[in-house]
Amino acid sequence: MRKQPRQARSKAMVERIIEAGRRVLTEEGYDALTTNRVAVVAEVSPGSLYQYFPDKTSILDEVIERYWDEVSERVTASLADRIAPTDDGDDLAAARAITDALLAALETDPNLLRVLSEELPAARNRRRRATLERRVRDLLSTYLTLRPEISSRPDPSLTAWVMVIALENLALRWVLDAPGFDRDRLLDEIVALVGGYLAS
């Protein structure tokens, strides 16, 4: 960021610009995300925009960061709840609940998700998605280490890696591709997948 906004109106302008970036992406797609277009939608001049953002990319990055932070927040919250040492023993219900939280997070803004996942170069999302994955993986891995009786797989961190990649992509593809079976079916399959994997 080039300059810090000090007065209230300039802080509001920065927010308007980020929100405009989000709206342009969601409603008009990545190709429409030009600095001039963002400026128009934010009701700001291009010059003003460059007072607080060094370049176009930094606006996009901010939108991406906020999006994945939101998803990450919701999933890790659910994970922390379900993985706490309440020890109710029903690990598969936990897997279901966590996947449900992920699905809910991805479903809140499917248009933005589609643009971020399909129209942008994947490398743009990489850092943020990697952070999300690492957070979930670490939680899962320590959980598996603490309670070895629930998994018969040898390496907890490897097991966590497999589960995170599989779940994330199954959820993502279900939301984006709408493959024609309903949400509960997907959750059933994921529970079976996770349950069978840990038991094998």
Added chain:
Amino acid sequence: MRKQPRQARSKAMVERIIEAGRRVLTEEGYDALTTNRVAVVAEVSPGSLYQYFPDKTSILDEVIERYWDEVSERVTASLADRIAPTDDGDDLAAARAITDALLAALETDPNLLRVLSEELPAARNRRRRATLERRVRDLLSTYLTLRPEISSRPDPSLTAWVMVIALENLALRWVLDAPGFDRDRLLDEIVALVGGYLAS
């Protein structure tokens, strides 16, 4: 394509252009894929290029198509082998062999895979990857239907969908992210994942 190449030299030129597109992508990345750059690398003038390609996208599409066709070929060949009614009963060995074929295909040109998967908008690959997925899914689904004793899951097509998405992304991420465990470990985990899933 704007015009069909009739003489041998023009056919060779078309090949040189596609090959140049592939090389520019692999060696210099997606941003370097300009029409002028492709023309230079192909040792062809921009004007000649536009005799046989209607626009820049069509060159990229040809490169993408050839890449995924190659992968598709190798995976479905392995699948057809292993899923044939030889009835050796060892389905998990089949799962391992198929994943191995997919990994081998993805590993033959990891740089191109990285550019195609990370630098391009995902939507560019979508059609071709969807074709690959559908082919594998259909083969798997009919196999599961023909031999219901190997799977305790209720819906074969849903089961095939889950397996294809999970396997594809696990393989892809292992190749692209080099997560630090070796190939055989990955194959072990995938066998456990598939085996547990089908048994549960």
Added chain:
DNA sequence: GCATGACGCGAGCAATCGCTCGCATTCAAG
């Protein structure tokens, strides 16, 4: 209430890049 700096403006610069057009060269049929 005034001075100073933060804020905001928008026309337009500069660079990129997809693509074209007029012309030269090569090929192959007759």
Added chain:
DNA sequence: CTTGAATGCGAGCGATTGCTCGCGTCATGC
């Protein structure tokens, strides 16, 4: 050979777009 078509060339056009700069406006401290 001749001739017309196919092939090939490359300077540069036209459009887009990220970003700047000089100037006017507003808010805040004294």
